[in-house]
Amino acid sequence: MAAAADPVPLDEFRLTITVPRDLPDADAARARRTLDHPAFSAALGRLAAALVRRFPTLAAVTVAVSR
Numbered sequence: 001m002a003a004a005a006d007p008v009p010l011d012e013f014r015l016t017i018t019v020p021r022d023l024p025d026a027d028a029a030r031a032r033r034t035l036d037h038p039a040f041s042a043a044l045g046r047l048a049a050a051l052v053r054r055f056p057t058l059a060a061v062t063v064a065v066s067r
Helices: 025-036 040-053
Strands: none
Touching: 025 040
């Protein structure tokens, strides 16, 4: 069996998360803690992978979520 070739980037998408400018500091801090939690990153990765799996033409691609 031949060794798999090293993957190369095909495309990148940016997800921007915003809060209202007048959001109370305590609420913004809670949102920040949620975004910083490893469970959030893991869930985002699972969501992106599930989306890609819905498109058969993307069967060979891999998805990575990074910050």
